[in-house]
Amino acid sequence: MDSRRARIEQTRAAASTTLSAVTVSFSLSPQQEQLKAVARQFAEAHLRDLAEAVRNEPDPARRADLARPAFAKAVEAGFLKGLIPAPFGGAAGSGVDAAILIEEWASHSPDFVISMAGPLIALVPVYQAGTPEQIQRFVAPFLADTGTPVAAMAYSEPAGSANFDAPPPAEGTRTTAVPDGDDYVVNGDKAWASHLPGWDGDGPDIMTIVCRAPGGVSLVVAEREHLAGHIEVKKLYDLPGLRGCLTAHVQLYDVRVPRTNLLGAEGQGVELTRNAFIGSGASIGTFAVAAMRQAFDVAYRFATTERRGGAVPIIEHQAVADVLANAKARIEAVRLLSWRALDAALSGDPQGLEWALHSKVFGSETAVQVINDLVQVVGVSAYDTDFPLLRHLHEALAYPVIEGSNIGVRRRQMQALLTSDGYNPLAASGMA
Numbered sequence: 001m002d003s004r005r006a007r008i009e010q011t012r013a014a015a016s017t018t019l020s021a022v023t024v025s026f027s028l029s030p031q032q033e034q035l036k037a038v039a040r041q042f043a044e045a046h047l048r049d050l051a052e053a054v055r056n057e058p059d060p061a062r063r064a065d066l067a068r069p070a071f072a073k074a075v076e077a078g079f080l081k082g083l084i085p086a087p088f089g090g091a092a093g094s095g096v097d098a099a100i101l102i103e104e105w106a107s108h109s110p111d112f113v114i115s116m117a118g119p120l121i122a123l124v125p126v127y128q129a130g131t132p133e134q135i136q137r138f139v140a141p142f143l144a145d146t147g148t149p150v151a152a153m154a155y156s157e158p159a160g161s162a163n164f165d166a167p168p169p170a171e172g173t174r175t176t177a178v179p180d181g182d183d184y185v186v187n188g189d190k191a192w193a194s195h196l197p198g199w200d201g202d203g204p205d206i207m208t209i210v211c212r213a214p215g216g217v218s219l220v221v222a223e224r225e226h227l228a229g230h231i232e233v234k235k236l237y238d239l240p241g242l243r244g245c246l247t248a249h250v251q252l253y254d255v256r257v258p259r260t261n262l263l264g265a266e267g268q269g270v271e272l273t274r275n276a277f278i279g280s281g282a283s284i285g286t287f288a289v290a291a292m293r294q295a296f297d298v299a300y301r302f303a304t305t306e307r308r309g310g311a312v313p314i315i316e317h318q319a320v321a322d323v324l325a326n327a328k329a330r331i332e333a334v335r336l337l338s339w340r341a342l343d344a345a346l347s348g349d350p351q352g353l354e355w356a357l358h359s360k361v362f363g364s365e366t367a368v369q370v371i372n373d374l375v376q377v378v379g380v381s382a383y384d385t386d387f388p389l390l391r392h393l394h395e396a397l398a399y400p401v402i403e404g405s406n407i408g409v410r411r412r413q414m415q416a417l418l419t420s421d422g423y424n425p426l427a428a429s430g431m432a
Contacts, residue, residue: 039104046070047108054244060236064246095342106290111244118151122208125272129264141205150204154190162408165270177211186255203227215266241394282345282356285338285363295392299374351428364399
């Protein structure tokens with residue numbers, strides 16, 4: 001009997017060991033709970049009032065400048081350094097860590113997060129193709145403990161960039177980099193990326209420019225000293241949502257950039273540019289969650305307290321409860337999807353692109369659907385700009401079209417994956 005009991009215990013122990021080796025936990029670790037608390041505290045202390053001030057400021061330039069004090073506080077607290085991977089001197093954690101931070105901050109001020117997160121895109125090509133000297137020089141401003149350093153990925157152009165890689169006779173990328181001695185002379189128009197003009201119109205600390213060099217589409221990094229006096233702001237966009245983003249159309253004219261600032265080789269720009277937007281695409285799912293989370297809170301509180309002339313709160317009506325239940329399920333689904341996508345994108349998972357595309361497309365389009373449904377729960381009162389719901393719909397409407405529009409870029413990328421040789425539908429999930 002004792003030997004049989006011993007065998008049973010051994011079997012249970014072996015099974016427990018096996019299960020623990022393959023279990024996927026969706027619970028936050030103590031460190032992640034701490035990150036959530038610190039991020040939420042910062043957002044409530046610095047971003048809540050900032051968002052209100054931004055909503056009340058009509059001028060796009062002044063709106064963007066309102067964020068600068070909070071930006072400096074974030075740098076001092078080490079949050080900017082937390083965007084830089086550890087191998088390059090930063091303190092970035094996992095993809096789930098990034099999702100936690102983004103959701104907490106974007107719930108109050110998504111435009112602040114987008115403005116601060118420029119290095120997440122602009123520096124990716126530096127990490128992938130930069131020389132050790134380039135990495136040290138271009139990353140250094142973002143390891144600071146003071147100041148308000150900003151970076152921009154100068155990819156989009158005013159006439160569109162969905163076909164930036166198209167060869168002649170198509171226009172493709174119109175911005176040019178012409179060799180002249182030890183320099184490239186860069187000319188062209190760029191648009192939409194946050195902080196293209198920098199804080200003062202003389203450019204960001206670094207600008208990674210997608211341009212057409214003699215060898216094809218390439219990336220060169222212009223530093224502030226190269227941009228100052230050679231960048232003209234043609235237009236500041238006045239956006240209905242994400243109003244605190246300094247989003248502009250700028251003209252680069254005769255910007256002299258040392259040829260030693262070329263990333264990789266001429267003609268390598270297409271691959272590097274696409275890779276730069278994998279992580280940002282994955283993050284859009286989390287931005288979508290933040291908008292849905294806030295909109296759901298407004299609609300849920302309305303449904304549980306408002307009777308609208310009836311005998312009971314409107315949540316007692318099945319139609320209202322059904323909309324709220326469906327919205328909540330979709331929020332949770334997109335949250336977990338974006339966690340997985342950011343984890344894959346930031347860890348270098350070979351399936352990272354597919355996860356990022358799902359998070360970008362499904363997350364952004366779900367947010368528009370969910371928040372529109374929540375508007376209908378509230379009814380016509382939600383159409384008043386003083387009611388705190390339309391602002392989240394305006395945010396959500398941006399997400400299908402920024403960071404590579406869903407139709408022009410992201411769905412085409414997904415089509416390319418689906419039609420590629422050897423595509424396995426189970427590979428991304430690990431079930432292949």
